[in-house]
Amino acid sequence: MCIIEIESESSKEKSWKMYFDGASNALGHGIGAILVSPDGNHYPFTARLNFFCTNNIAEYEACIMGLRAAIERNIEILEVYGDSALVVYQIRGEWEVRDPKLIKYSDLVAELIKEFKEITFHYFPREENQLADALATLASMFKASKEAEIMPLKMSIYEVPAHCCSIEKEADGRPWFHDILKYIKNQDYPDQANENDKRTIRRMAAGFVLNGDILYKRGKDQMLLRCVDDVEARKILEEVHEGICGTHANGFNMARKIMRLGYYWLTMESDCINFARKCHKCQIYGDKIHVAPSPLHVMTSPWPFSM
Secondary structure (H helix, E strand, O other): OOOOOOOOHHHOOOOEEEEEEEEEEOOEEEEEEEEEOOOOOEEEEEEEEOOOOOHHHHHHHHHHHHHHHHHHOOOOEEEEEEOOHHHHHHHOOOOOOOOHHHHHHHHHHHHHHOOOOEEEEEEOOHHHOHHHHHHHHHHHHOOOOOOOOOOOOOOOOOOOOHHHOOOOOOOOOOOOOHHHHHHHHHOOOOOOOOHHHHHHHHHHHOOEEEEOOEEEEEOOOOOEEEEOOHHHHHHHHHHHHHOOOOOOOOHHHHHHHHHHHOEEOOOHHHHHHHHHHOOHHHHHHOOOOOOOOOOOOOOOOOOOOOO
């Protein structure tokens, strides 16, 4: 179970949301539920069922776990969402409970509903219940000998690859290749560098060549590409894309053209793509079609004229 915190009195009257799902497969049975506060904070719960049950029983178990967690938080207004039509419509009283194994579960849910000031149940597709489904699947596949306590998960969203995060901005005023240049020139490492950082610098330095004070990147065809900093890279992007000989090419073609010109920086391809997407002229004229609406047919006689 995840550790939960009691909300302040001001948020009790606001509407909370609860999502639940159950999973039964060859590896076991698991349930998952998520409470979503009015502020958008997510509180996940998950448990593994070490007894035989059907998928419908697992759905009821997940719903009951979420309702009990909401009662412990003194939540009075709750919106419940589940992807099991049978469980949702049986709780709402629209479908009759005929399975003897589900009658006790239905009665227990009816008792828990009385603890709320206002509660509603909604059915929605499984595609929209991915987080609860992931928690239930995780619990069904994770085998634990005793109860395990796991802190709530924090989900981050990365828009760029991990190797680009450290060199997108030159906040310290130094170019992205400063550490590599320093190692090749003086065999020195940056301050506060650990053994893993030193090993990474040595591995990256093997692909660079120093000629005087200019650092070159050795390409796949052994062609030397001059390393440029952020300021030079911006000038190169502007000249290649919309300069005198610029063709307003897309990001991938721009990156290949810059490499043919003999320049290189680590985020070259992503920078070219972003630059082309933000180009005002490309957005205006990009959708114009310069092809004839129908195939052209030659109306003149072939040469020489046939008699």
